[in-house]
Amino acid sequence: MEGTAAVNLAPGDNSTAALDVERVRRDFPILQETVYDRPLVYFDNAASVQKPRQVIEAMSEAYETYYANVHRGVHHMSQRSTEVFEAGREKVARFLNAPSPDQIVLTRGTTESINLVAASYGRAFLEEGDEVILSVMEHHSNIVPWQLLRDELGIVIKVAPIDDQANFLLDDFAELLSPRTKLVAITHISNALGTVVPIEAVVRLAHEAGAVVLVDGAQAVAHMEIDVQALDVDFYAFSSHKLYGPTGIGGLYGKAELLERMPPYQGGGEMIDVVTFEKTTYKEPPHRFEAGTPAIVEGIGLGAAIDYVSALGRETIAAHESGLTEYAGERLSSVEGLKLHSRAKERASIMAFEMAGAHPHDIGTIVDRAGVAIRAGHHCAQPVMERFGVSATARASFGLYNTREEIDVLVDALGRVKEIFG
Ligand code: 7TS
Numbered sequence: 001m002e003g004t005a006a007v008n009l010a011p012g013d014n015s016t017a018a019l020d021v022e023r024v025r026r027d028f029p030i031l032q033e034t035v036y037d038r039p040l041v042y043f044d045n046a047a048s049v050q051k052p053r054q055v056i057e058a059m060s061e062a063y064e065t066y067y068a069n070v071h072r073g074v075h076h077m078s079q080r081s082t083e084v085f086e087a088g089r090e091k092v093a094r095f096l097n098a099p100s101p102d103q104i105v106l107t108r109g110t111t112e113s114i115n116l117v118a119a120s121y122g123r124a125f126l127e128e129g130d131e132v133i134l135s136v137m138e139h140h141s142n143i144v145p146w147q148l149l150r151d152e153l154g155i156v157i158k159v160a161p162i163d164d165q166a167n168f169l170l171d172d173f174a175e176l177l178s179p180r181t182k183l184v185a186i187t188h189i190s191n192a193l194g195t196v197v198p199i200e201a202v203v204r205l206a207h208e209a210g211a212v213v214l215v216d217g218a219q220a221v222a223h224m225e226i227d228v229q230a231l232d233v234d235f236y237a238f239s240s241h242k243l244y245g246p247t248g249i250g251g252l253y254g255k256a257e258l259l260e261r262m263p264p265y266q267g268g269g270e271m272i273d274v275v276t277f278e279k280t281t282y283k284e285p286p287h288r289f290e291a292g293t294p295a296i297v298e299g300i301g302l303g304a305a306i307d308y309v310s311a312l313g314r315e316t317i318a319a320h321e322s323g324l325t326e327y328a329g330e331r332l333s334s335v336e337g338l339k340l341h342s343r344a345k346e347r348a349s350i351m352a353f354e355m356a357g358a359h360p361h362d363i364g365t366i367v368d369r370a371g372v373a374i375r376a377g378h379h380c381a382q383p384v385m386e387r388f389g390v391s392a393t394a395r396a397s398f399g400l401y402n403t404r405e406e407i408d409v410l411v412d413a414l415g416r417v418k419e420i421f422g
Pocket of ligand 1: 046047048108109110111112139141142187189190191192216218219239241379380
């Protein structure tokens with residue numbers, strides 16, 4: 001069936017769905033490409049995932065048949081663009097189980113969502129001496145906005161640790177909480193290690209201390225079921241491009257009572273109610289935080305990506321990826337001289353490793369010759385690199401279209417790294 005996602009129900013069991021990977025792979029045109037005459041093995045999914053044709057086609061269709069600016073025109077095309085764009089927001093709300101689409105601010109992505117909270121909520125409600133808790137695993141985009149606020153307001157940043165196996169230490173986190181803690185900004189899944197943070201417990205403890213919680217969901221949205229109400233998070237940030245959608249768009253979920261109290265952080269068209277030179281009044285959320293023409297077609301693409309992922313089912317995707325992660329764990333530990341950093345008990349499909357004698361960039365270059373795309377570097381998480389005493393690691397990260405055979409290709413290529421550097 002054209003346009004439907006590839007799920008096979010196991011015979012006689014309607015509750016277990018297994019992912020039909022071969023069929024899913026046919027949805028992704030780029031997977032037909034070759035690199036140095038080898039089939040592309042794309043293991044850089046934590047940086048950005050590839051796009052199914054359903055997303056590409058939804059975006060082309062918008063440009064070819066109904067594109068116009070949104071929220072402004074009475075004409076047909078503008079109304080149709082607005083409808084499909086706003087349907088994207090509704091899909092995000094359903095996908096995260098937000099009570100209302102009005103609680104979804106569309107942004108450029110996770111980075112902009114976190115900066116929005118720092119610039120609006122932070123400036124309005126934090127003051128000198130107030131404490132913000134981060135974890136040592138944060139991506140730079142969940143560190144630097146708080147440092148900018150520290151420079152401006154004199155807030156204090158505290159850092160929750162992990163152990164040598166990369167497990168998040170909940171008890172140590174609890175000890176950092178104090179009556180001065182106003183905000184906890186924490187990743188759901190570490191992009192550098194794959195560690196899954198126990199968000200429900202973090203939120204419970206933070207709320208008991210009177211702090212609000214912002215979760216960086218950049219690495220989580222495509223890999224697990226997210227229910228912002230069940231998690232009871234105050235803010236949840238994500239990027240479309242890690243969710244099989246286009247770049248340039250993402251979102252911020254916020255609790256209604258918080259968004260309503262927050263002042264605008266950027267001024268322009270779309271976010272105002274009435275403007276005079278004396279005084280301007282602002283729209284209600286989410287539009288109050290969306291100054292200027294939004295990423296219209298990207299929003300439409302994001303809606304198509306959510307349809308795609310939802311049709312496959314996040315539980316089905318998670319089961320497939322957890323099988324891959326387990327297999328990769330076994331295969332990688334058989335490679336002589338390889339040290340795995342991703343060893344937390346609760347972890348997602350991200351495998352960070354080092355190899356004795358070989359710089360991660362050399363590993364990346366050698367496996368690239370075999371068609372395998374992995375990432376080498378500090379993964380925009382320099383503090384956690386320092387925690388492990390390294391400046392860089394190699395990282396293979398899996399998405400819904402990856403297979404065990406592809407992991408075998410990586411492991412063979414790592415054998416060549418060993419031959420050269422071992
Ligand atoms: N937070 C986490 C946990 C991330 O993994 C990333 C991007 C971001 C925030 C920023 O997202 P953006 O879409 O606003 O840029 N992570 C990565 C990565 O691991 N390699 O490249 C980008």
